[in-house]
Amino acid sequence: MITVPQQEIDPALTPNEAIGAQLRRFRKARGLTQVELGKLINYSDSLISLIENGERPAPLKLLRRADKVLDTCGALELLYWSTKGSTLIGGFLAYIEHETKATALKIFQLNVIPGLLQTRGYASALIGAAAQRGEIPQEKVSERLNVRMARQALLYREPAPSIHVVMEESCLRPVGGPFVMAEQLRRLESVASLPHVKLQIAPSSLGEHLPTTWPFMLLTSTDERWMAYLETIQRGYVERDDEKEIRSLARTYDWLQTQALSCADSLTFIRTRLKEFHAMTPITAVKPNSWMKSSYSNGGGDCVEVAPGLPGVLPVRDSKDPDGPQLAFGMDAWQSFIAGIKSGELGDI
Numbered sequence: 001m002i003t004v005p006q007q008e009i010d011p012a013l014t015p016n017e018a019i020g021a022q023l024r025r026f027r028k029a030r031g032l033t034q035v036e037l038g039k040l041i042n043y044s045d046s047l048i049s050l051i052e053n054g055e056r057p058a059p060l061k062l063l064r065r066a067d068k069v070l071d072t073c074g075a076l077e078l079l080y081w082s083t084k085g086s087t088l089i090g091g092f093l094a095y096i097e098h099e100t101k102a103t104a105l106k107i108f109q110l111n112v113i114p115g116l117l118q119t120r121g122y123a124s125a126l127i128g129a130a131a132q133r134g135e136i137p138q139e140k141v142s143e144r145l146n147v148r149m150a151r152q153a154l155l156y157r158e159p160a161p162s163i164h165v166v167m168e169e170s171c172l173r174p175v176g177g178p179f180v181m182a183e184q185l186r187r188l189e190s191v192a193s194l195p196h197v198k199l200q201i202a203p204s205s206l207g208e209h210l211p212t213t214w215p216f217m218l219l220t221s222t223d224e225r226w227m228a229y230l231e232t233i234q235r236g237y238v239e240r241d242d243e244k245e246i247r248s249l250a251r252t253y254d255w256l257q258t259q260a261l262s263c264a265d266s267l268t269f270i271r272t273r274l275k276e277f278h279a280m281t282p283i284t285a286v287k288p289n290s291w292m293k294s295s296y297s298n299g300g301g302d303c304v305e306v307a308p309g310l311p312g313v314l315p316v317r318d319s320k321d322p323d324g325p326q327l328a329f330g331m332d333a334w335q336s337f338i339a340g341i342k343s344g345e346l347g348d349i
Helices: 013-028 034-041 045-050 059-069 075-082 092-099 120-132 136-154 178-193 206-211 243-259 263-278 331-345
Strands: 106-107 162-168 197-204 216-222 226-231 236-239 303-306 313-318 326-330
Touching: 013 059, 013 075, 013 092, 013 216, 034 045, 034 059, 034 092, 045 136, 059 075, 059 326, 075 092, 075 136, 092 226, 092 303, 092 331, 106 243, 120 136, 120 178, 178 197, 178 263, 197 243, 216 243
Parallel strands: 106 162, 162 197
Antiparallel strands: 106 216, 216 226, 226 236, 303 313, 313 326
């Protein structure tokens, strides 16, 4: 991972100019010319020049390739989706800009898993439900989902930020069905194993002693000062100047840490809850005409069929035995599998 001096992107820049400026910054930090970068990502140096000057919009595929080659942990893709974040709650885009630079984050969450830890299936269920309620346009669902997923590159940044999450027990309530929730709980297990992440569950038995009924986040700014982010139903707020309020939230967070289950006990609690979703139940929701041959089946007679359309899960069956066993893949697992086939990492399948 390259280390780039933390610099603010001029808010007066257009989205194209902002992306171009960041691409140039990462490229130079790697000591690459435009010609050299172009050869590595299979794009012309003239196009890279136009993008860096803000004269052409950057294709998402180009930015993804550049993220990989420049080892940016997805920073360019996040910037791409953030510039399209017209469906984000007011004030949240300002928070994202600080989040990407933070060296430490403290998160308290109620009712839902924090966005940084959500699987695609879990996030898709929540965002899809918001669209059904008319809170966001249906055509903006994928845009908001991509912003949420791109933010998670922060977890694997080098140097990694210190991340401490306290979740109230209500965050583990079912969302998206048993397959989606099982995948989400396994994701929490995985993230909790990262050395820079601490994850605690605040039990519902705290009852009236829970010090706040609103989620909030504390994070460091580029000058190592703490700031806070809070949300109402209508919008979010980044608080940098009210030191009294920030100190009050810090005290609340310290109290939550002491009252929550330990990290080890929290992981045990998550694993116990996971067992409730592990049982594979028949996929009765699949309509007979929903099955289709996967484009990734081989030509030797071995064919699988998939039934897209269920939130967060993809049913799979053997086309030669349609009445036989069915498997249910979480969407994250299926997409990782497809990505492995495309990249050749899994060999000839």
